[in-house]
Each structure stands twice: as C-alpha cells, then as structure tokens.
Amino acid sequence: MATYTTKFTNKQVRRCCFTAFFLILLTSCKQKVDNHDLGVFYQPLNQDRDISQQQWKGFGKEVSDIGIKNVVIQWTQYGNEAFGESHGWLAQRMEVLQDHNIKLWVGLYSDPNYFREIHTNTTEQKVYLTEYFNKLHKSYVQWKTWLKIHSNKVKGLYLPLELSDYDFKTPAQREQLANILKQQIKQYDEPLMISLYLSGQLPQSQIKQWTDQLTNLGLIVYVQDGAGTQALSTDERHAYLDDLGCNVGIIREIFVQDKAAKSFKADRVSKEKFDSILNEETCHPNTMFSLRYLPSNSNPLKLVGEK
Template identity: 35%
Template sequence: MRSTPVILVLLLALSTHADERLFYQPHNSDATLSESEWQALWRSTVDHGVDTLIVQWTRHGDDDFGGRNGWLAAALHAAQREGLELILGLRYDPEYYRILPDDRRFASYWYLQSSHALEQHEALGAWGLEVAGWYMPLELDDYLFENPATRAELETQLQSLASYLDRPLHISAFSGGILSPEVFASWMGELTDAGIQVWWQDGHGTQALPLPVRQAYAEALDCRIGIVREAFVQVSEPDAPFQAQPNHPAEAPACHPSAVFSLRYRPWASILLDSEPDAMTAPLE
C-alpha cells in the first residue's frame, strides 16, 4: 500500500458495511496523539464494526518506533484494550523496490529479509501484545515476480518463514496486468495452498488498471484469498509523489475475506491526517 500523504481531507458519510479487518500504516507523525486520543480512535474503530487491525509494519528500516517502550507499542496496547485483535507487520525494507526486480539477487535478498522478519518477530515478544497473525510487508506483484522460477523460490522461502512463526503468516499482492488473470490467480492459489494467507489489493483507489480488467482479476481468485478494499482515490500523477483523498471502498466481496486500507482514510480517523505524514513510503500497490 502506498504511504498516505493527503492534500485534502474529505468528510465522508459512514459506510453501512462493517470493515471487520482494517489496515493501519504507522507513521511517526502519529506519535503526537495522546493516550486519550488513541483510546477514542480505537473505540470508534470498534464501534464501526472493525474487529481486527492489520498493522502494516512494526519496523521500517532501522526505525522501530521506540520499540517496546515507544509510542506504537503503547498505541497497540490501547487498541487491544478496546477489543481489537492484532495482526502485526514485521520489518519493511525501504530499499525493496530499488533492489528488486533482480532475479539473480532474489533468493539471497529474500532470505535476508526473512531473517530480519524473524529478528523483528523475536523483538515483538517483548512488546507484550497478544498476536493473531504476522504480516510480511514486502508486497508481491506480477512485475517483480513475472519469472516462474522466482515465484517458486518465493513460495519455498515463505513456507520456511511461516514454519518458524507461532501464528499464521499474511502477505499482500496486487496485479499490474503483466500476468493474465488466470495465471495470477493460480499463483495466489499456490501460495494459499502453501499455508500463507494472501490478500489481493483491489486497485479501486489507484485505478492503475481499468475496471473491467480489475474485475477479471478479482473473479479469477479463489475464495480463500482476501480482498483489500482501497478506501482512497489517488489524485497524483503516476510519476509524482503519491497523494490521495479518502473515498468509499468498494462493496465487500461475496465469498472472500475482506479488509480495508486504511485506517488513515476512514471518516472517524481524520485526526491522523491533521499533520502531514513523514517521508516513509511503502506501497500497498
């Protein structure tokens, strides 16, 4: 998911559909919220039907947001006290899209990222949170993973990573129109069969692909694959710094698990948009 600099905050009518699962992308600008503000934010989140918070990352490069005594750990404890289940993101590498695509480096690079993920998994044990799952914030797409051999290596390494974790491993992916819907869906299905919970981003916010094409990709997916419904609309040009405005997400799919990206764009969370997010970038798409 892309980071979320916003040029205009829209006050949207509340959706009648419960979000159930909601992504939260931490930024250091969020450290300005007080304990009471976090409590009110999480209470409103629960009141709007959310039961699970997917935290996109808990470490961004060298930044762990203060670790177990930092603002993010305190905010997540507050979320848990309000009844939210937590799926915690591990470590995001800001160099991901610079280093890849490079098929020759992929195996060693992903092995290193898995090692960093396990280090963060161990560090998070000291945060004292109850965890329902783990999220690998290095996203998949059919440009970086066009090569079948690279996809096979990825599956092997994800299975290995998942075997070291005490809760299910989650990962997200998006379609760039490189692989056909059928081939892309087969890839997502193979990862699912390997025991990974896969989330596919619906492209509703970026609209990088025409609607009929996005629908073809969605319709090809196995019902076990989750759909991430983007609650924003991109207003920046493709080659410009990412900017977006809040927007209604698409309707929840009939047979798929559903999540919304992201908390920052939901109507009750406008406090997160009061100050410009920092320079961190890590696209979900």
C-alpha cells in the first residue's frame, strides 16, 4: 500500500503511490471478523534508514501491543532503490517485526511510473504489464532465500499494483488483467495479495464482480476505504464497501488529507478516531494504511517534510 491520493475531479485522478489487500474466508457477512489478523501497511522510505535499532524495536513492541498481527511491507524495491536488498536495513527492520511475533506480507518491485503507464488502452496495458511482472518476479528471486529462511513468519507476497476502476474501465481490460494474473500466480509458491482503490468510474455491481473475479483467481483482495483522501462522498464510499463480499478486506486509511495542499499532504488521525477504527465491528478483514500515520508519540516514522 507510497502515500496515495485519489482525488477525482473532471475525470482526472490524483493517484496513489500507496498501495493496498487480501482475502480471509468467512462464512457470513453478519459475522464479526476476529481482530486476531489485524494488519497495517509499512511503506519504506530512505529517510527511515536513520531510525536506530533501539527505536525500531520499541516501536515494534508497541505495534504488537496494539494488537496488530501482520504488517504489509508495501515494497522491497521502488524503481532502482532496493533499500539494501535482502541483507540491508529494510530486511533488518522486517526481522525485528518478526521478533515481535508479527507476520509479514512482503511487497515486491514497485514501478514509480506505474500510474502514468497503466492509464492506457488494452493493447498497451498488456505490453506494460508483461514488462512489469517480469520485474516483479526478478525481485521475488532476489528475496527468495530470505523468504525461505523466514517462511514461518511470512504470510505471503504483496503485488504493488494499485488496481483502479479509473484504469480498468472496460470489461476487456479487466478480463485481460485476469488472464495475466492467472498465469502469474503459477510462478509463486506463496499466497498473493493485491489491492484496489475506487474513483467512482464503475457502478457498485461491476466493482463487486471485479473483486469476485480476482478472488476467484486465488488472490487475496483488499479495497481502500477512501476515508482519508475523501475522493468520494461518505455515502458513495459506504455504498461501494457495503456491497463487497465479506471475503474482501478493507484498507482503513488512518490519515486525513489536506485538501488545500497543492501536492499530497496528510496528517495522522486522532487517537480517538484510531481507537474507534480498532473497535469497529465488521465482517471484513481489516488492515490499515499506514504505520507512518500511527498516532503514537513514540512513532519514529516521520511524515514527509516532518521534522
């Protein structure tokens, strides 16, 4: 799940660099999901490298004490930046989280140009996605030994694609994507997670059909709730989310976007709001975006531009 924005205005969507996303099988939409599997995204940035091991260990304990059981590492490579690869500072931070009995979803390669490249026609999407998935698999190979060593505390892999009804408006685009994903799934031993965000381009029924299509492939699917970006009205958001099956997870945005800012800027939600999110009853698996916005005085992860 990069910090994302999905402000929809005049058919332009200010995009996410975030991404998000999973499936836990439940038998009834009336069933309350057990928070034993509560998750949160961590989006690695180079500025995090300066956090001391002691600070990170303390933060890891606090995250565990909150009741968070899994962390989604949004990416382990962003463009040419590999964060030290599988023996560097990011891998060490991941291992500290595992030491606190936190299981990980390990994100693979993320393309900084994804949002620019993916918004195109069906033919060009196929070319781009083929190239992108090749890079995804290369990053998987680079981390495969680490994944094997730490397999008992790895839940699966996160594919840092942010799917959207803005980019996959047509049935042909969504069907082509499904066919590509079906082939990709065969290349991985671990469960795969993927995420969607909504821009209001498709009706609720088609969004539900799309998430059903993705979960039927065997993917673990999460949908961003849009509460932080407020790209859609509250009623619109609830209408979409309420229509989803209980096996589709929800990414809870624990930030509040500053609408007046020219570029993306957001603050953490209040502690009271955060607690209400933790205590909310739902049939959906829940994860949050993101650790950087966790409202804690001891949070060592600075917001971009924060001193």
